[in-house]
Amino acid sequence: MLNIAICDDEIKQRFLLKSTIEVELKAEDKKYNIFQFPSGEKLLDKLYTDKNSLDIIFLDVEMNELNGIETARKIRKLNENVVIIFITGFSDYVFDGYEVKALNYIVKPYKSEKIATVLKDAIKQIYGLEEKYFVVKAEGSLFKVLINDILYFRSDRRKISLVTRYKSYEFYGKISDIEEQFGKQFIRTHQRYLVNLDYITAVKDNFVIVNDENLPISRQRHKDVMMAFAKQLLK
Structure with a gap:
């Protein structure tokens, strides 16, 4: 459309x-x-x-x-x-x-x-x-969200929160399905979180910092997140 x-x-x-x-x-x-x-x-x-x-x-x-x-x-x-x-x-x-x-x-x-x-x-x-763009259906309407503006996705059972630099959207879906749509720009830091590497400013033992917000890292994903973050810094 x-x-x-x-x-x-x-x-x-x-x-x-x-x-x-x-x-x-x-x-x-x-x-x-x-x-x-x-x-x-x-x-x-x-x-x-x-x-x-x-x-x-x-x-x-x-x-x-x-x-x-x-x-x-x-x-x-x-x-x-x-x-x-x-x-x-x-x-x-x-x-x-x-x-x-x-x-x-x-x-x-x-x-x-x-x-x-x-x-x-x-x-x-x-x-x-x-x-x-990522197209999301929220609040009964369709929105085109610029991928470069997306900070992260957070899942809570079947509800997904899409958080951007400007506003947030909520919709129903599976975070694993969303992960498949993106390339290496996003990384799964936790079972419930899919994060835009461009906005990660630091990686700690059990969380990453994104836009001054602490987002969790699961133990089994920590090594992958560290490697992805290091590659991002070298770009």
Whole structure:
């Protein structure tokens, strides 16, 4: 499911772009959600709630109050991977796109051929990043969590707690199944804990330190954890 945002303070322009995007996505047989925002502030409110909730953002440059360039700078502080495509009436702004790693820009009035090309490039980029996310179903919703933001998983019978740098999620599953999905970036320190090696700052006799939190190490796993941690330090 592609989650796409259109941010433009002109309602007519939003609907024109939405219609064109829908034609292209239906032709590609893609499942999608399209969200519309009348300002950069409204768009940022959504990202502050869940920074990984959007895959592609069509962002108007010339908006009142918070313009598109400033909005993009704030977006990049929250999410480095979301695809940003600028909408502008002036091609001069293309140079500002390099600063915020914008994929491309679309000049008004819209040309369907240009939108189709840019959208296809964006989708290719998104699918290339999919493996960097862990999808979790929590609180009746689906969330895409950036793997590099995950500190650890903790199991309690069938309930799993996923703890990130920013928030936690709870869902049902088996920690052994989750362990199989990841490579050497995560290590099982305990029957109940699967930990991201990138966030281990110290290994003690019976615990590891992760983000100033002590997480247990079982005796039989201590040697493996020490070796994995040492290799991580040498990278």
